[in-house]
Amino acid sequence: MQFGGMALLGLVVVAGSLVSPRVATAASLDIAAVPPAVHLSEPAAALTADARYVAEWALQSNDNQHRPFAVVDKKAARIYVFDAEGRVLGAANALLGQAPGDHSVPGVGDGDVNRIPLADRTTPAGRFESQPGRNLGGEAIVWFDYNAALAIHRVRPGASQGQRLERLASGTPADNRASLGCVVVLPEFYDSVVQPTLGQHRGVVYVLPELQPVQAMFGAPQPVAQQR
Numbered sequence: 001m002q003f004g005g006m007a008l009l010g011l012v013v014v015a016g017s018l019v020s021p022r023v024a025t026a027a028s029l030d031i032a033a034v035p036p037a038v039h040l041s042e043p044a045a046a047l048t049a050d051a052r053y054v055a056e057w058a059l060q061s062n063d064n065q066h067r068p069f070a071v072v073d074k075k076a077a078r079i080y081v082f083d084a085e086g087r088v089l090g091a092a093n094a095l096l097g098q099a100p101g102d103h104s105v106p107g108v109g110d111g112d113v114n115r116i117p118l119a120d121r122t123t124p125a126g127r128f129e130s131q132p133g134r135n136l137g138g139e140a141i142v143w144f145d146y147n148a149a150l151a152i153h154r155v156r157p158g159a160s161q162g163q164r165l166e167r168l169a170s171g172t173p174a175d176n177r178a179s180l181g182c183v184v185v186l187p188e189f190y191d192s193v194v195q196p197t198l199g200q201h202r203g204v205v206y207v208l209p210e211l212q213p214v215q216a217m218f219g220a221p222q223p224v225a226q227q228r
Contacts, residue, residue, distance in 0.1 A: 046091050048076050050214045054206050057218055059086045063127070068197040069204040070130070070152070072096075072183055074123060077173030079152070079183060081193050090193035093168045095155075095184035097123035098177045102209045104148045114180075121180050124148065125209035125217060131202050142198045144183075144205040152194055152205070154187040183207075 047055065051071045058064045058071075064084070071080045072094060079094040101122035128144040133151070135141050141153040155164045160178075167175045168186055178184070183205075185194065197203065209217050 047080060047088070048073050048078065050075070050208050051078070051080050053214060054208060054218050055080070055082060055086065058204070058206065061219065064204045067203045068201060069206065070194075070198060072123070072205065072207045074125070074208055074210045075173070077176035079185060081197055083197060089197060090189060092185050092189040092193070093170075093173075093176060095164060095167060095176050095178045095182075097121045097179055097181040100177075100210060102126075102211050104145065104150075104181070116180055123150070123179070123181050123183065123207060125207045127218070128205045128207065129202065130198055130205045132199050140195060140199055142194060142203075142205075144207075148181065150181050150183075152183045152185065152190070152198065154190040155184055 051073045054071050055069075058069060064082075066084045068084050068089075069082050071082070072078070073080070074096055077094055077096060078091060080091045081089045083089055098121040099119050102125035104122060104124040105120040124145065130142050130144045130152075131146075133141055133143045133146075135151070135153070139153065139156075141151040143151045155161060155168070164178055164184065165186070167178055170176075190199075198205075206218070208214050
């Protein structure tokens with residue numbers, strides 16, 4: 001799809017031992033390496049309508065300021081990563097905050113995050129300036145709301161690891177409410193898609209609302225001027 005002189009490229013879905021069948025990366029464009037049971041998508045077909053709307057708006061208005069960006073569709077429990085030109089670099093399932101809601105409770109990032117009440121464990125919607133960083137354990141992450149202690153990061157080892165991997169591999173977003181509010185993805189997706197882009201440069205993360213129309217939060221695109 002061409003939009004304002006920029007392209008939203010198609011995706012190819014790949015399968016693997018730990019990689020969800022709903023994960024796509026630009027590296028998978030080697031068709032010969034794709035298992036026969038996997039289907040190639042039409043250009044940009046893997047984008048939800050809301051994700052495509054926000055990506056087009058960000059590119060046309062230059063809201064991303066020529067930086068890489070991600071769109072998180074909470075309703076679909078999906079994350080889409082774009083380069084600065086608007087090319088889709090990858091898409092994957094994501095774990096989100098356990099509670100529905102589009103706002104963070106003031107002070108939610110202060111103190112022990114494990115003591116956050118269940119009702120306050122939301123992934124807030126909005127436009128966030130992202131930056132690479134590290135957590136207290138030294139692990140590379142991408143902060144998108146530092147004050148609320150929210151980041152994009154890998155599934156971490158621990159007691160909940162197996163359950164979280166199962167949730168990411170499921171065919172429904174209904175069971176992807178599992179985090180304290182962070183956007184959690186498979187390690188393979190983080191390492192191959194997130195880390196080389198948002199993990200290296202400042203960017204923008206658009207988290208789509210779930211309690212109101214996406215157009216109410218992100219401005220409607222303006223008509224593209226005709227070239228003379």
